[in-house]
Amino acid sequence: MTMADSLTSGADQAPQVEGSGILRQVEASNRSAVVLNIQRMSTEDGPGLRTTVFMKGCSLNCRWCHNPEAVSAKEQLVWHQVRCIGSKVCDAVCPEDALARNGELLEIDYTRCTACGECSDQCPSMALETLGRRWQLEDLVAEVAKDRAYFEASGGGVTVSGGEPALRAPFMAQFLERCRELGLHTALDTCGMCSPSALQSLAGCADLVLYDLKEINGDKHARFTGVSNERILANLVELGEQMRHSSLPAELWIRTPLIPGATLSDDNIEGIGAFIAGNVGDVVSRWELCAFNNLAGDKYERLGLSWEFDGTPLLSNGELQHVAEVARGSGVDPDIVLTTGRAQLEGELDGEASKPEAKTAAQADALAVGDTPLKSPAAG
Numbered sequence: 001m002t003m004a005d006s007l008t009s010g011a012d013q014a015p016q017v018e019g020s021g022i023l024r025q026v027e028a029s030n031r032s033a034v035v036l037n038i039q040r041m042s043t044e045d046g047p048g049l050r051t052t053v054f055m056k057g058c059s060l061n062c063r064w065c066h067n068p069e070a071v072s073a074k075e076q077l078v079w080h081q082v083r084c085i086g087s088k089v090c091d092a093v094c095p096e097d098a099l100a101r102n103g104e105l106l107e108i109d110y111t112r113c114t115a116c117g118e119c120s121d122q123c124p125s126m127a128l129e130t131l132g133r134r135w136q137l138e139d140l141v142a143e144v145a146k147d148r149a150y151f152e153a154s155g156g157g158v159t160v161s162g163g164e165p166a167l168r169a170p171f172m173a174q175f176l177e178r179c180r181e182l183g184l185h186t187a188l189d190t191c192g193m194c195s196p197s198a199l200q201s202l203a204g205c206a207d208l209v210l211y212d213l214k215e216i217n218g219d220k221h222a223r224f225t226g227v228s229n230e231r232i233l234a235n236l237v238e239l240g241e242q243m244r245h246s247s248l249p250a251e252l253w254i255r256t257p258l259i260p261g262a263t264l265s266d267d268n269i270e271g272i273g274a275f276i277a278g279n280v281g282d283v284v285s286r287w288e289l290c291a292f293n294n295l296a297g298d299k300y301e302r303l304g305l306s307w308e309f310d311g312t313p314l315l316s317n318g319e320l321q322h323v324a325e326v327a328r329g330s331g332v333d334p335d336i337v338l339t340t341g342r343a344q345l346e347g348e349l350d351g352e353a354s355k356p357e358a359k360t361a362a363q364a365d366a367l368a369v370g371d372t373p374l375k376s377p378a379a380g
């Protein structure tokens, strides 16, 4: 029995009564899932060039989330005002009467909109976009396999991210297994907030797990993300056990988003470091400290939401290096600590983006393939 099989027949699944509507429903949901985006040539979700499949739906609701369009599991319609030429084709085709004009603005009544896609299909200037598209399993496998040449040249592969891919565990497990059957390197990017069996099954199909540890204090974690971190910490401990007794996942990276006014504190970094050292220090090969980026405001705006971090500056290079020093002194192997993302730097004033400093040869290699400015666990 494969990992995917064991998950499909596992305790987390709805009862599979042959011939019943429930079975048909489970089978259907396991063969397709809503994907937010397929991002090619990513250099930040694992080694080499990656094709990252972002799933829709998340089990957390982080205040700083850089992928707000990934939090809801449903397809969502958004309007890009700058592209709108005012043709009003969309108003005419909507079967739900969900669109209304307010002067220059198009207002979407989300209580009526079913995200059927009629209006975005008809819009001549692509000003309406449906976020999320349902993919059949084999179509998705074929899509990512197109990038095999890039994977082979760069040592890259496929990463599943989100949102939280473990919320679609049966589908994701089959997807990862199919990718591995094709010889593709696989990575799971998870926030860890899922059932132990879902995580175990997905991790068992992944060469690499990227695991977010955002905040060590349970009360603060609940304030920042909507839930306490007990399950996340317990799942990480279990994942360590899994790694000690099986070949997959072969590698584990921890990622911590550095969010000003939230996760960015010496106490948090020291606490996370102590937890890693005490529980999974023997199996973790990298701890990424991911600098806050401030580029998500327009995404919130398109969804009709405001973002409390709008206008928050990037960390300074000094702040980033300080956090790295705190992490290296927290009890983990100092060589696994790495900073990623952009910082404000003096050099930036001259138009030169800052790069985190590599302290070891391994880190220099990692920076060469893993340091890009936008997506980080801070992003999802």
Ligand code: SF4
Residues within 6 Å of the ligand: 077, 093, 094, 095, 096, 097, 098, 099, 108, 112, 113, 114, 115, 116, 117, 118, 119, 120
């Ligand atoms: S997605 Fe469908 S229901 Fe929603 S506004 Fe467009 S046409 Fe109407």
Ligand code: SF4
Residues within 6 Å of the ligand: 058, 059, 060, 061, 062, 064, 065, 066, 067, 068, 070, 071, 162, 163, 164, 191, 377, 378, 379, 380
């Ligand atoms: S930051 Fe990540 S874990 Fe948090 S809500 Fe966004 S997608 Fe989910």
